Amino acid sequence: MLLLCVSINAQNPSARELIEKVDKNMSAESRVFTSKMIIHNPRNTRTIESKSWSMGENKSYTEYLSPPREQGTKMLKLDNLLWIFSPETDRIIQISGHMLRQSVMGSDLSYEDMMEDPHLLNHYTGKTDGEEKVADRNCWVITLTANTEDVAYQTQKVWVDKEHFIPMKKELYAKSGVLLKRMELSDVVQIQGRWYPKKILFKDVLKEGDGTEFQIINIDFNTKIPDYIFSKASLKK
Amino acid sequence: MIRFLLKGIFRDRQRSLLPVIVATIGVMLTVTLFCWLNGFLMDSVELNARFSTGHVKIMTSPYAKNIDQIPNDLALTGVDSLVLNLKKEFPGMKWQQRIHFGGLIDAPDSKRETRAQGPAMGFGIDMFSGDHSEIERFNLEKSLRRGKLPEHPGEILMSELFSQKLKVNPGDTVTLIGSTMNGSMAMSNFKIAGTIVFGTTGMDKGSVIIDLKDIRNALDMNDAAGEIIGYLPGNFYDEVLAEQVVLAFNKLYPPSEDKYAPVIVTLSQQNNLGKMMGQIKQVGGFVVFVFVLSMSLVFWNAGLLGGLRRYIEFGTRLAIGEDYSHIYRTMIYESVLIGIVGSVSGTIVGLTLSLYLQKHGLDLGSMMKNASIMMPSVFHARITALAFIIGFIPGLLSTVAGTALSGIGIYKRKTAQLFKELEA
Numbered sequence: 001m002l003l004l005c006v007s008i009n010a011q012n013p014s015a016r017e018l019i020e021k022v023d024k025n026m027s028a029e030s031r032v033f034t035s036k037m038i039i040h041n042p043r044n045t046r047t048i049e050s051k052s053w054s055m056g057e058n059k060s061y062t063e064y065l066s067p068p069r070e071q072g073t074k075m076l077k078l079d080n081l082l083w084i085f086s087p088e089t090d091r092i093i094q095i096s097g098h099m100l101r102q103s104v105m106g107s108d109l110s111y112e113d114m115m116e117d118p119h120l121l122n123h124y125t126g127k128t129d130g131e132e133k134v135a136d137r138n139c140w141v142i143t144l145t146a147n148t149e150d151v152a153y154q155t156q157k158v159w160v161d162k163e164h165f166i167p168m169k170k171e172l173y174a175k176s177g178v179l180l181k182r183m184e185l186s187d188v189v190q191i192q193g194r195w196y197p198k199k200i201l202f203k204d205v206l207k208e209g210d211g212t213e214f215q216i217i218n219i220d221f222n223t224k225i226p227d228y229i230f231s232k233a234s235l236k237k
Numbered sequence: 238m239i240r241f242l243l244k245g246i247f248r249d250r251q252r253s254l255l256p257v258i259v260a261t262i263g264v265m266l267t268v269t270l271f272c273w274l275n276g277f278l279m280d281s282v283e284l285n286a287r288f289s290t291g292h293v294k295i296m297t298s299p300y301a302k303n304i305d306q307i308p309n310d311l312a313l314t315g316v317d318s319l320v321l322n323l324k325k326e327f328p329g330m331k332w333q334q335r336i337h338f339g340g341l342i343d344a345p346d347s348k349r350e351t352r353a354q355g356p357a358m359g360f361g362i363d364m365f366s367g368d369h370s371e372i373e374r375f376n377l378e379k380s381l382r383r384g385k386l387p388e389h390p391g392e393i394l395m396s397e398l399f400s401q402k403l404k405v406n407p408g409d410t411v412t413l414i415g416s417t418m419n420g421s422m423a424m425s426n427f428k429i430a431g432t433i434v435f436g437t438t439g440m441d442k443g444s445v446i447i448d449l450k451d452i453r454n455a456l457d458m459n460d461a462a463g464e465i466i467g468y469l470p471g472n473f474y475d476e477v478l479a480e481q482v483v484l485a486f487n488k489l490y491p492p493s494e495d496k497y498a499p500v501i502v503t504l505s506q507q508n509n510l511g512k513m514m515g516q517i518k519q520v521g522g523f524v525v526f527v528f529v530l531s532m533s534l535v536f537w538n539a540g541l542l543g544g545l546r547r548y549i550e551f552g553t554r555l556a557i558g559e560d561y562s563h564i565y566r567t568m569i570y571e572s573v574l575i576g577i578v579g580s581v582s583g584t585i586v587g588l589t590l591s592l593y594l595q596k597h598g599l600d601l602g603s604m605m606k607n608a609s610i611m612m613p614s615v616f617h618a619r620i621t622a623l624a625f626i627i628g629f630i631p632g633l634l635s636t637v638a639g640t641a642l643s644g645i646g647i648y649k650r651k652t653a654q655l656f657k658e659l660e661a
């Protein structure tokens with residue numbers, strides 16, 4: 001019996017192993033991508049297009065391309081500070097602290113969700129809970145618990161595709177244990193040697209509406225991004 | 238007989254002076270408190286009606302439920318046609334669209350970077366359509382401290398205290414950072430046309446007034462408004478009339494499946510005003526009751542003392558054949574006369590004091606800092622027709638009740654012992 005238990009446990013990869021493989025697919029030194037956010041509010045559906053540049057975990061820059069009302073709005077995030085440039089006012093406004101957890105453009109994504117690319121391994125430790133099927137894909141189920149204070153979600157439950165090592169589903173919890181958001185990832189394609197989901201459905205469970213679809217139109221990993229992009233001067237350019 | 242009793246009262250000062258003074262003071266306090274409570278209630282109701290509740294207010298049901306959060310994402314849409322219809326269906330009423338909003342006002346430095354920032358409560362009201370009723374309702378012309386009223390789109394008014402906090406002046410440009418109806422961050426520049434003093438602590442702390450069209454553009458609320466405010470004909474709140482409007486509105490727009498369909502509420506259903514009105518009426522009744530009770534005790538006591546002083550008089554009157562009940566009745570008549578004299582003099586003094594409070598008011602601003610409902614800083618008394626007669630209730634009741642209680646002792650005098658007592 002003991003031998004049987006040992007052999008079953010031996011078949012389960014450790015959470016650390018899985019997180020490493022997920023990080024390898026999902027995170028990069030740098031990323032440049034164009035995306036589309038389709039926000040399904042209770043009263044309407046809006047589509048917002050943007051182009052983003054990010055480097056490591058702490059530098060990110062986004063420019064909104066459409067609709068006309070949002071066009072030209074730019075956001076720069078360096079560590080825990082975010083600057084927003086509005087072309088209409090020709091002003092740069094800084095936001096920080098809890099404001100970073102506010103919704104971006106009325107979507108189900110927060111500024112942190114939108115502009116951060118954290119390596120899970122740097123912030124979480126985990127355990128493998130078992131296996132389940134998500135969207136006909138066999139997945140490992142892991143629970144991640146934050147080991148640093150500077151994360152938006154204390155606990156994450158992640159369903160990792162056994163074949164591609166991509167999260168197929170995530171549940172994000174607050175410190176209190178309250179479920180905050182759900183994510184469903186799909187349209188997994190191979191880009192530059194890694195598997196990557198081109199579509200993510202975010203659902204802020206504390207918010208009304210049918211969630212926000214985040215679609216990657218195109219993405220480049222590990223490309224060289226000039227330093228000036230991550231400066232306040234670039235916001236007004 | 239009345240003239241005879243009056244002569245007795247005024248010639249025997251010991252019989253009249255103290256009761257008249259007590260009745261005067263009690264009635265004066267009753268009248269003044271009544272007028273002040275009345276003023277407090279009417280000032281608060283009027284202020285809330287002008288700035289916040291209207292006499293009736295139309296919103297969406299979820300907006301009404303979360304009104305404290307100013308949820309403009311739940312605002313009414315298609316409001317222009319709705320208001321046109323309301324004007325047609327309720328021709329005597331005045332209807333105004335308003336957008337109440339929250340946000341940050343950001344004052345830039347010379348490099349256009351944030352120099353000062355503060356949370357603001359904002360009112361989007363119609364200032365440029367040519368209809369001046371909202372400007373009058375907000376009393377903007379008289380409230381202006383510096384600068385001028387907005388004349389062009391993009392100009393706003395700011396509360397004087399807020400402008401001092403942000404160190405901005407008329408002519409300066411500030412940025413409003415808020416949230417659009419869709420939840421996006423909204424940033425718009427506005428030029429401060431002037432500064433105002435509302436006279437209510439909550440609003441003076443950090444308010445801005447922006448034209449309805451400007452705020453619609455800023456918050457992406459085209460043909461939408463958080464609230465449609467209705468004012469009854471004569472601009473005076475009448476609960477019965479307001480209820481009739483609600484009934485008629487509900488016939489026109491019956492409850493529907495549409496979550497964002499318009500719903501209507503009266504002034505008393507908002508901001509706990511109905512509860513407050515009820516409580517103030519109860520307090521008014523309680524004040525009269527307390528004065529009746531306490532003054533009755535004083536008059537009872539005064540009557541007992543008077544009974545001792547007039548012991549021989551009553552004995553003599555009984556000895557010469559006057560009936561017990563006749564003496565008792567004359568004492569009651571005397572008390573009625575004293576009550577009338579005290580009530581008249583107390584009402585005159587009370588009304589004079591109320592008139593002063595009506596004109597100058599009582600500044601309670603420091604006590605209203607954390608008030609959850611909109612209240613004026615200076616409370617004025619308000620003299621109504623009832624104020625002229627309210628004092629007669631405690632004035633007459635207490636003198637009569639006090640005398641009636643103390644006069645019972647007359648019936649305990651025994652005629653058989655009268656001559657012995659008189660000889661002694």
